[in-house]
Amino acid sequence: MASKPNFILILADDMGYSDLGCYGSEINTPNIDSLASNGIRFSQMYNSARCCPSRAALLTGLNPQQTGVGHMVSTFGQSASINIPAYQGYLNETSAT
Structure with a gap:
């Protein structure tokens, strides 16, 4: 039997694409970067300003x-x-x- 997938969805208000280290930011975000390197990252997404x-x-x-x-x-x-x-x-x- 295949193992069930694990999902972690992080929805942060007032955060931009370039605010995370895994997307090239100079801001240090090691825990989120670690999650991103071992999972799936969005590369095409839509976000509203609100x-x-x-x-x-x-x-x-x-x-x-x-x-x-x-x-x-x-x-x-x-x-x-x-x-x-x-x-x-x-x-x-x-x-x-």
Whole structure:
């Protein structure tokens, strides 16, 4: 029987591609670099400037606007008075997680 895969997913807010040593940064990140050298690193990725859309994309595999979380959510279940489905502020019924 094959062993089950181990997954570690690190989602850090306010961190850029060049902030990690494994991607060429001058910042010393030895523990993350060790994880990266023994695993899989993303080389092609999408990230939104804000965390809510990025997290929605990660959960669903869709573009943030496809999920209904196209920008930051201001209040649970409400978005800042924008009446556009792509910016409703919560995952829509077509977004499987």
